[in-house]
Amino acid sequence: MASILCRISKTLVNHRLPPFTKGLIRPMVTVSWPFQSQPRDLSLPNPSWSKEMLQHYELYNSQCVGEDGKEGSGPWRRLPSYNRLLKFATGGVLLSKIIQSEARLFTRNIKIPGAGFEYVMFIKKSQEKCVCIFQAGHLLEGPPGHVHGGATAAMIDSVNGTHATYVCGPVMTANLNINYRNPIPLGSTVVLESTLDQREGRKAFFSCIVTSIDGSKVHVESKALFLSISMSRILGG
Numbered sequence: 001m002a003s004i005l006c007r008i009s010k011t012l013v014n015h016r017l018p019p020f021t022k023g024l025i026r027p028m029v030t031v032s033w034p035f036q037s038q039p040r041d042l043s044l045p046n047p048s049w050s051k052e053m054l055q056h057y058e059l060y061n062s063q064c065v066g067e068d069g070k071e072g073s074g075p076w077r078r079l080p081s082y083n084r085l086l087k088f089a090t091g092g093v094l095l096s097k098i099i100q101s102e103a104r105l106f107t108r109n110i111k112i113p114g115a116g117f118e119y120v121m122f123i124k125k126s127q128e129k130c131v132c133i134f135q136a137g138h139l140l141e142g143p144p145g146h147v148h149g150g151a152t153a154a155m156i157d158s159v160n161g162t163h164a165t166y167v168c169g170p171v172m173t174a175n176l177n178i179n180y181r182n183p184i185p186l187g188s189t190v191v192l193e194s195t196l197d198q199r200e201g202r203k204a205f206f207s208c209i210v211t212s213i214d215g216s217k218v219h220v221e222s223k224a225l226f227l228s229i230s231m232s233r234i235l236g237g
């Protein structure tokens with residue numbers, strides 16, 4: 001991750017700024033003191049989380065603590081989540097203040113707690129698995145009372161994409177193939193499990209299974225191909 005962040009910083013310094021920042025770059029003098037504010041981690045519990053969501057969060061969170069009792073020495077790691085990917089960069093608070101933009105991460109732009117995508121991801125330190133606990137809010141309706149297939153696809157892409165980023169560095173989704181097996185009731189909590197199946201040069205193949213929280217029902221199964229790309233290609237368009 002450190003090398004990704006280093007590449008991001010170098011890209012920002014060495015390349016023209018990304019097109020989405022057009023007209024939005026503000027000189028640093030307008031920023032009062034960008035180091036002060038911490039980005040808000042949106043993957044932490046909030047009052048909208050159901051009992052099931054909290055229990056499952058605790059289940060994985062407890063496995064982030066090792067036998068020595070130290071946070072971070074367990075087999076799993078909770079991944080922070082922000083409303084802009086730039087906030088991931090070390091000093092990301094600064095970067096996201098300099099490169100101001102109205103663009104927001106699609107799954108993190110519904111501000112009413114519980115109304116949209118509530119989720120938290122954990123990655124296994126050995127990196128072959130990434131898990132997401134997802135509570136689908138009422139604004140994600142597709143068929144009456146159930147989650148829109150596009151919202152589910154967005155979550156699958158996000159979990160596989162995050163997993164791929166941690167394993168491979170910067171990537172783009174080249175192919176995502178989804179089989180919807182059972183509709184997901186609105187308001188319910190489901191588990192998405194991403195698996196790294198294979199790596200072949202720039203290509204990384206992932207699968208994902210979406211199940212009910214108790215694992216008894218399979219909602220969706222998917223396969224995805226991600227291709228490694230340079231940061232300058234992402235940022236430079």
Ligand SMILES: CCCCC/C=C\C/C=C\C/C=C\C/C=C\CCCC(=O)SCCNC(=O)CCNC(=O)[C@H](O)C(C)(C)COP(=O)(O)OP(=O)(O)OC[C@H]1O[C@@H](n2cnc3c(N)ncnc32)[C@H](O)[C@@H]1OP(=O)(O)O
Binds near residue numbers: 089159165171225227
């Ligand atoms: C900015 C700061 C970022 C900081 C991040 C840091 C931490 C963040 C942590 C976590 C968060 C991360 C993300 C989570 C959130 C969301 C994830 C969302 C991801 C997306 O939502 S992303 C948008 C949708 N995505 C696109 O918008 C892609 C459009 N597209 C392209 O940009 C190009 O198409 C590309 C790059 C895919 C490939 O282009 P290219 O030129 O690099 O490669 P090329 O075409 O030469 O193919 C090379 C070999 O791949 C094979 N190949 C290619 N495409 C294939 C396909 N579709 N099926 C089967 N095989 C395929 C070829 O057949 C060849 O194979 P071979 O070598 O064997 O011949």
